[in-house]
Amino acid sequence: MKVLIPTPLRSYTREREVEASGPTLAAVLADLDRRYPGIRFRMVDEQDRMRPHVRFFVNGEQVFELSRSLTPTDEVQIVQALSGG
């Protein structure tokens, strides 16, 4: 599926839009990390919690659980929260 990458994470992907696959958001982020090592830990901490200032949207709707199911036609958007003023 299509994953949109915010500018702070493009040092990993070099692209605004990349492909990743998996049946859940957690699986998609694990796949992203296989393709772009280190990217997941910048977004998800060691207790598998989303970091406080990173947001995940699926088809335009914010997702709060990494266990959220996904289908191959879904579009995942990762954004940096508007928490810096």
Place this chain on the structure above:
Amino acid sequence: MLVATRKGAWLFQGDATRRTWRVDGPHFLGHIVSHLVLDPRDRRTLLAAAKTGHLGPTVFRSTDLGRTWTEAARPPAFPKAPEGETGRVVDHTFWLTPGHASEPGVWYAGTSPQGLFRSGDGGATWEPVSGFNDHPQYWTWTGGPQGGTPDGPKLHSVIVDPRDPAHLYLGMSSGGVHESLDRGRTWTPIVKGLEVVEGFDPATLSFHDPHCVRLCPANPDRLYQQNHCGIYRLDRPSTEWVRIGRNMPKRVGDIGFPMVVHPRDPDTAWVFPMDGTTVWPRTSPDGKASAYVTRDGGRSWRRLDGGLPRQQAWWTVKRQAMSADAGDPVGLYLGTTGGELWSSRDEGERWSCVARHLPEIYAVEAAQR
């Protein structure tokens, strides 16, 4: 000079006379870089502890003096907690220490919240030092999740005894000073003689706030400490710190962040006092910036403000942001919370400003290629 700031890192390369400096940077512009350290064992490897305001913490590594960087494959991180328990999360890596000369590739890292981590492969992968992080007294020492400094409780001042790679010291804000004789498997607090904030019990470890602890290379049995409550010296095998800051001028006091030791003379050490009165402004006392030096192990102190602003200097120097080189005379380097970089080629007698308008400086390490 390796300069870590709130908005990136810079390398300042000096000529042989330490008079002119060539700037290389920014590296990691926009990253909060807490520490940037050169490996003295190969003089090529640099490690940078970094995060951003939004993204999680990581460690970057360069083996060509900063021309190229790679990210740690496994940065410092606490273990995943069992189901139903709340696990700890590294907010940022705060402190980096190269391991013993006989152990190339070994590094230690201190984090916020307090955690000790070790790398055996030059900073590519990091493992928690369980003997410390899972110590039965860990929560008693650290005071729990609410303890520590306003921007997060910190583990810092990781020291490896140059005579023995198994002999370690560390400091925690808050949590006291601790020693291990077995590579970090077991730990003993060393806080006797240290004072805590008035009205609190010094027997409680979490009230202890060492800001910076340094071991003298010329006498590894001597340590100096700048603490939240004074300047201290410890001569091993004694385990009792002596408050040598009582000999500082009363109007200046003995509060500050950094502690710097001389590479060859264990009786010489430098501090940079700050205002720790009332609400703790953490600025130069009375707006008058100055380092102080002792040449007699803390029995007396002398003001070193040549070239520094004599008034309206409302900044201070953080605990990693002052260091000494191995030159003769010793060169001193400091970075301010106002983004200025200063150096002295004569052990602090005269200071010159090397750079202005940098972001808030968190760390300045003197490094020799």
